[in-house]
Amino acid sequence: MMTWHSAHEFFAMGGYGAYVWSAYAVTAALLGIEAWLARRRRRRALERRP
Amino acid sequence: MKLFTFAAPSRFYRLSGRLLPWLWIAAAVLAYAGLYIGFFVAPTDAQQGEAYRIIFIHVPAAWMSMVIYLAMAGWAAVGWVLNARMASMLARALAPSGLVFTLIALWTGAAWGKPAWGTWWVWDARLTSELILLFLYLGYLALTEAIDDPRRADRAGALVAIVGAINVPVIYFSVRWWNTLHQGASVSLTGAPTMASAMLLAMLLMTFAFWAYAFAVVFMRARAIVLERERDAAWVQGLTTMGHAA
């Protein structure tokens, strides 16, 4: 089951580490920014009540 | 008529607020499960090595980008035809999420394409159609943001979204046609490895995780839109600064 024999192997991803991890990182960043922006929008809308 | 009671913005606001924590939890749990299986259970692919593991975000993101577009067009149509404000607000809330998933699908597609096929971009039918979907989202967002009057913006957006939704099959068909004309043995990112069941399971779990996440973010955004548009309503005035009912 376990393909990885060490943490180093896991991060190296068979040599493709840069591609795999950058893809996941960009995804996480985009989703995180999106959530943060949505939250900020709601807060701003609350503050602007007349 | 239980469905229509949630058509009132105030009810939507309260209901979605209660659902949000559960949606985040669901997204987190599903993502954890999906990624665990994807990275620790699914085997290495014979041809693509470990690079294929990008598929666990690429394919779910692509699916979400398409599902959200249909949902957006659907809710926009409902909002126009039934004159239902909440439906239109939901459509507007869906668009940015759809755009983000399209961007993720395109980016991860490139990240996968380079190690798998040697180039950052492949003009295959799927990726090219995804690119056109990006333009459709941009068009919808640009148009709705450019119109100040919410009613006209919602309805113009609905028209664009519906026209887009009708055209998507035509566009996809024509792009596939174009692709087979110009590339003999077409290199396609749908040539995923013959999927071990663990790979499929991980992809499925990640899709549900994205779905839960999308619900959460879309609800958050829709709540913001509700507050923006209904700011003169009594119930909005009665909210505390945390956004809860007084």
Next chain:
Amino acid sequence: MRALFVALFMRDLRLTLRRPGEALLPIGFFIVAVALFPLGIGPEPQTLRTIAPGLMWVCALLATMLSVSQLYAADHADGTLDQLMLGGQSALVVAAARSAAHWVLTGLPLVIAAPLFGAMFGLAPASIAMLALTLLLGTPILSLLGSVGAALTLGLRSAGVLVILIVLPLTVPALIFGTGAVAAVEGGQSAAAHCSLLGALLIFSVLTAPLASAAALRLAVE
């Protein structure tokens, strides 16, 4: 209804032809844009012959988009549009007439100009004929789709760019079938399938685009 269509159509032609400079802008853009490519890519004949169909189609597309965004603007600005529509006239007829006039003034000149450039790019006579045919079928589609975009963006700032962003993705099928037909003829094969599909797109656009334009016009005017 037919009388109104003819009246509006003739009026549009007359109004535009009174300002010949403006009327010639789209074709002028087309000529300049097409001529830029050999300068940018190099005069190698084989390359030019390969890119010619796609190039002409894209430039025709852009020329149409640039001119179509102002389709309803003049009438909207001086209140004529409001009068036409609130006076009980059919928005559908307005949209149809404007699209038709736009095609005659922009699309038709493109259909005539393209073969000249086709020769300059070294296309074979059969290819040039097919290019003209596909543009003849395709430019009305562009005018029709463009009118939907123009109606949607009526009165907005940066309407020109918005129209391009909204409408261009929708024109991709026409672009693919149009250029595919010419490529087929270049390769000695039959372009029948491409032309049939293009024709089907045309019919579909004629039946649906004016309706969408009319709906968008009503949104803009109310």
